[in-house]
Amino acid sequence: MLNNRKQILSLSVNYGTYKQFIDEIILLSIKKQSSYVCVANVHMLVEAHNDKGFQDIVNGADMVTPDGMPLVKVFKSLHGIVQDRVAGMNMLPDLLKEAEANNVKVYFYGGTQKMLDLTNEYCKKAFPGLTVAGLYSPPFRPLSEEENQGVIDTINNSGAQLVFVALGCPKQERWMASMKGKVNAAMVGVGGALPVMIGLQKRAPLLMQKLSLEWLFRLGQEPKRLMKRYMVTNTTFIVLFAKAYFAKGRHK
Secondary structure, three states: OOOOEEEEOOEEEEOOOHHHHHHHHHHHHHOOOOEEEEEEOHHHHHHHHHOHHHHHHHHOOOEEEEOOHHHHHHHHHHHOOOOOOOOHHHHHHHHHHHHHHOOOOEEEEOOOHHHHHHHHHHHHHHOOOOOEEEEEOOOOOOOOHHHHHHHHHHHHHHOOOEEEEOOOOOHHHHHHHHHOOOOOOEEEEOOOHHHHHOOOOOOOOHHHHHOOOHHHHHHHHOHHHHHHHHHHHHHHHHHHHHHHHHHHHHHO
16 A cells, blocks of 8 residues: 655645556455545645645545646655656546456446446447446435435445546545445545546646646636636645745755
């Protein structure tokens, strides 16, 4: 298990090679270990900074991956570690490929019914040997205790070993934490990686990814929804990083 972690501002994030992260998640799935993986970016980091309860949820995950390039750069700046980026948009198709190769049954939870229908079609074409144990689009309201138990029973009875949760941050992380010890599978919060994989949205060009400008590409796709979020989160991140960086300098 990837037990190595470093404090990246408000989050405790695992470090290791990209392949190690993929292998560990598949191993959790094969074991059917009730666990959850948070894919951390700047948005999640700032949410955790602003909400101690959410911070505890993310830091309590079995694994926290460094999704965003800014987090990868903080590893280098604060800890001297050259860390691979472990992005959800790369992990999702790679995990599906490994699940297919290892006969791991997968389940998709979250998103619209249209998205899940397209996901099912995509998986049949891209991963013909993959077993999709189920797909469920929950209603846009809190579920009752009875409905939650129904979801737990449905996932467990399906034989799913790896559950991809696409509810968006912070909802998906809260849901996974609430399901640990109840859902007998590894859960991974994939958020916006799912619509990109199946072609509903485009991903930023590689150069923008390397320059930590993927957020700018997404902003161009969804300006109304993301403008306020990025203005606040990016500014907060820069302030938090500056404080940590200069505090490190003073300590030295």
